[in-house]
Amino acid sequence: MAKWGHGDPRWIVEEREDGTNVNNWHWTERDATAWSRGKLRELLVGIAVENEAGRAELCELKQVEGEASCSNRKGKLIFFYEWNIKLGWRGTVKESGAKHKGLIEIPSLSEENEVEDTEVNVSKKKGDGDVLKDLMRTAGTAKVREALGEYLKALKTEFTLGMILPTKAMAAQELTIQRKLSEDAMQAPSPAALGVRIPTAALRLTERFDASVEQLYSIFTVKELVQKFSKSAAVLEAEKGGKFQMFDGNITGEYVELLTNKKIIMKWRCRNWPEEHYATVALNFVPVLGQTELQLDCKGVPVCKEENMKFCWEKQHFEEIKGLLQLATLHG
Incomplete structure (x- = not known):
């Protein structure tokens, strides 16, 4: 028998009282469906192509049906994903200025096919504008497949962080993130000082939770709780x-104001936003008949990113937090 803290890491048991499934060695599975929907939206919406005939871009994720998951079996990661995706595109013919719309359909993105072989079908509403359809069918399809490749890369790297040796890996990852944040703070001016002027929009959402204001406030301010609902490391x-x-x-972002159990104001940005651009997110916690109403006001969201931002909060925050609260209730 190996000494305490030594030997093959799958048998190191000091981090678990029962030593069962230590470091996720035997079998773990993580549902990647909600994360994947957000990532696909982030990577696909906004893709633009242009030539001498015109310009076209993917403007809407109309449908994303399917599921994705990742399993760990004895240190080996196994991926499953199957998606049916439908996107809306719009474009303008340069010579005439005529505007046209159409669809891109990806009937089967799955592990059974290579990305370069994934079927991508382009269609257009009736009328002229075939030059735009041809543009989307060639350059557009190439960019779509490139984005799908980025999704699969992220699924196999970003999403799986912590699935093997979670405690030690997460600690190392947190240390790296903290070091990077410190370096950025020392080397770069503040976001407010830099500023980036781009067209922006506002977003307001309201959601009720079966929790006290103290519980809900802590979910946004306690690292361990943030890591639980986000299923990833956090600083x-x-x-x-x-x-x-x-x-x-x-x-990423910065806390601007915190009124305990009442309000949080943050500078907030997504990785794919223009460099150094931050939105302002205000969270108000209002007790209502044994529940807590969360009022979200967001200003400064880049135009064309509103749907992504809404999806991020509704699916990756609100739904996951409700799931966390239900688990707490069941085990309470």
């Missing part, structure tokens, strides 16, 4: 001027 300095980083670095 939080829950104080005025403190930095935060969540969802494997896809979300």
Whole structure:
């Protein structure tokens, strides 16, 4: 028998009282469906192509049906994904200025086929504008397949962080993130000082939770709880001027104001936003008949990113937090 803390890491048991499934060695599975929907939206919506005939871009994720998951068996990661995706595109013919719309359909993105062999069908509404359809069928299809490849890369790297040797890996990852945040803070001016002027939009959402204001407030300010609902490592300095980083670095920002159990104001940005651009997110916690109403006001969201932002909060925050609260209730 190996000494305590030595030997093959799958048998190191000091981190678990029962030593069962230590370091996720035997079998673990993680549902990647909600994460995948957000990632596909992030990577596909906004893709633009242009030539001498015109310009076209993917403007809407109309449908994303299917599922994805990742399993760990004895240190080996096994992926399953199957998606049926439908996107809307729009474009303008340069010579005439005529505008046209159409669809891109990806009937089967799965592990059974290579990305370069994935079927991508382009269609257009009736009328002229075939030059735009041809543009989307050639350059557009190439960019779509490139984005799908990025999704699969992220699924196999970002999403799986912590699935093997989670405690030690997460600690190392947190240390790296903290070091990066410190370096950025020392080397770069503040977001407010830099500023980036781009067209922006506002977003307002309201959601009720079966929790007290104290419970819900803590979910946004306690690192361990953020890591539970986001299913990824996080760095939080829950104080005025403190930095935060969540969802494997896809979300970063700074706390502007914290009124305990009442309000949180943050500078907030997604990784794919224009460099140095931050939105302002305000969270108000309002007790209502034994529940807590969360009022979200967001200003400064880049135009064309509103749907992504809405999806991020509704699916990756609100739904996951409700699931976390239900688990707490069941085990309470």
